[in-house]
Amino acid sequence: MFDDFLFRALIAGIGIALVTGPLGCFVVWRRLSFFGDTLAHSALLGVLLSVAFDLNISLTIFTVSSMIALLLLRLQKTTNLPSDALLGLLSHSSLAVGLVILGFLSFIRFDIMGVLFGDILSVNVNDLLAIWIGGAIILLVLWFIWKPLFASTVNYELAEAEGMHPERVNAIFTILLAALIAISIKMVGLLLITGMLIIPTTMARNLSNNPKQMVILSIIGGLLSVFIGLYTSFEINTSSGPTIVVVALILFILSLIGIKKRNYG
C-alpha cells in the first residue's frame, strides 16, 4: 500500500492536518501569522544548507527555523523595534541569504519550485516517518504546555502572576512551530504552510464558541482540505499543495454563512 504515491500523500497530509489544526489556533489567537511566514521563509535557508552540506533536510530546517525564532525573541527583548518590523527583517533577510546561497549551488540540481510550493506526490516512506513521529512529538509537547500556553494567550500578566511561566512556554511554542515547518515543508511548501495553519483555523473560528471546539473544527477543516484537495489535484491534474489550500479557502468561504447567523458573537 505504501508503494502507491497517492496513498503516501494522503497519509502525509492527514499527519500534517492533525498538527496544523491545534498549532494554527494558537497562531491565530496570538496573532502570529506573519511569524509563521518568517519561519517558513527561513526554511529555504535550511533546505539549501542541507543540500550544500548533505545534511538531513528536516533536522536542518528545524535547526535554522528554531534559531531564527529564538533570535526574534531575543531581538524583541533587546531592541525597541516593533515586532512586525523585526519579523520583516528576519523573514526577508533569511530568504535573501537563502537565494544568494542558491546561486553558489549551481552545480547541484535543485528543484526550487518544490521547496516553494511543495511536492506532496514525491513524499517517500522516510518523509512519512518524519511527519508522523515529528507530529506526534509536537502534539505531545503541546498537550503538556496547553494550560500555561492558553493562559498566557488570554492574558500574559495574569498567567505570569499565577506562576504559568509564559516566557518559557512561548519559547517552546515557537520551537514547535519551527518543528512543524520542518516536517511539512516538503509536502506543502514554504509559501503555503502558513495557509495550512491559518485558513482551516479561521474557518473553525467562524463556527465555534469555545477553544476546544475551535481546535477540533480546525483539524477537521484541515483533513477535509487534504482529502478533497488531493483527490481534486489527481483528477484535474493540478499541483497538490495549492489545490489543498484552495479547498481550505472554499471551506472558509462556506463558513462565512455560519458566521452571519452568529452575527460576529
Add this chain to the structure above:
Amino acid sequence: MTNNPNVLVKITNAGIQKSGKWLVKDVNLEIHRGKIVTIIGPNGSGKSTTAKIVLGLHKKIEGNVQTFTKKISYVPQKVSIDWTLPIRVLDFMVLTEDLKPQEINDALNLTGVDHLISRNLRDLSGGEFQRVLLARAIAKKPELLVLDEPVQGVDFAGEVALYGLIKKISETLNCGILLISHDLHVVMSATDYVVCLNGHVCCSGTPVDVARDKHYKELFGDKSSQLLSIYEHDHDHVHTADGDIVKNNV
C-alpha cells in the same frame, strides 16, 4: 519580621524607573494572611505598578521583594479578549487551575453570575466581566489575592456587596488581599491597612490612623475623614513633568 509565618509578601524600599522617571519609589509594605491591604491614590500614582511589583511582574526594580507563597490569584485592571479567541466563562474559570464543577459554580454564585457560565466572555457587560474575573480569582482558593480595581463598572449596590464579599473571603480563606481602589469611601470599612500612594507612600496605617493623618487630609481633603467624601486632591507638593516631587512652599 520575615520570620513571621503570617507574612505572605514583604517589599522593602521598592521602586521602578522607566526612561529615567520614577513610576513609584520607596514603597514599603507587608501583606499578612487574613488581612486586607488597600492602596489608594490618584490616577497615575503608581497603584497598579505597585501591585505588579508585588506579583513579580516587573523585573528591573530597585529594592527588595520577598514572596512566601505560590498560591496567588490576580485580577488585572484590564483584560481584553481578542475576537479570534472563543472563550466561555466556564473555560475562563479553569484558566490557570483545574477546578471541580461544584467549585466553579460556588465561586460564580458568590459573585452573583452563575447564570452566565456558558456565555462567551466577549458578550458580557463590564460589570458582569468584573464579577467573573473576581469569581475566577477566588475559585482557586489563593493564599494571596491581588485585586486591581476589582469593582470597576459594577453598580453601586453591587460594589458594596462585592467589597463585603472580599472582606468575607479574606476571613474564610485566611488569605492576604492587596486591594487597589480609588473608591476611597467604600473601601475604608473593608480594610485592615491603608497605603496612600502618590508616586511614593504619602502615609499608611490602619484606616483610622490614616484618616487622622495630616498627609491623608492633604491628599484627599478634610471632608475625607467623614469617609463618604467627595473626592478631592490637594497636595503639599506638586509633581513636575518628569515625576520629581517639588514642595509647594520651596
